[in-house]
Amino acid sequence: MTYDRLFLAVALVVFLATFVATMLYVRRRGRDPKGAMTNVKAWEAAVTTVATLLWLVVTLLYIFDARSVVWFGRLAFLDSDVAKGLGIAFSTVGVLVGIAGEVVLGEQFRVALPRENTKLITTGIYRYTRNPCVLGVDLFVLGTLLIAPSLLALLAVVLNLIGYHLKVQAEEQYLLQTHGAEYEAYCARTGRFLPQIRRSAR
Secondary structure (H helix, E strand, C coil): CCHHHHHHHHHHHHHHHHHHHHHHHHHHCCCCCCCECCCCCHHHHHHHHHHHHHHHHHHHHHHHCCCHHHHCCECHHHCCHHHHHHHHHHHHHHHHHHHHHHHHHHHHCCCCECCCCCCCCCCHHHHCECCHHHHHHHHHHHHHHHHCCEHHHHHHHHHHHHHHHHHHHHHHHHHHHHHCHHHHHHHHHCECCCCCCCCCCC
């Protein structure tokens, strides 16, 4: 097995294992880790689901057979060692950021929206980004495209960005309704995905 396929296999196992462990932890704390689809339209949820499934298909098939890139329309201009190196870097950061987001959320973690009021988490990695879990997925999916460049992988990236953007919007509406001014102040000082760059006062 080539180094890039081995990396994807390990990264995927770590990523999924952490996700499942977080779900089990939340359930053992007496909460529903799945949450509710309130404020989320069925087609919006479907986009995210399809994006995730496409990404898993692309990743798993590449792990087991590198020729799958050709099956799904190889993107020759991305098929290089440099691109694979960038893909590994993006994926590594994505996995670490996503795990950090899940760990800091702890029992507040939900796949969808909470069925009950939850605390607003602004510590740890949430001091720098309001959506580390989504950012982590975005980076991992983008990294997969660079490692296994195909039209299907590109479609997974596009659908992932659209689906999770809609999910984030629904979460922001919920958090604003639940936490009001506290959430507004948090948004003012913390970027949605990337840390805000503040200019020093003169």
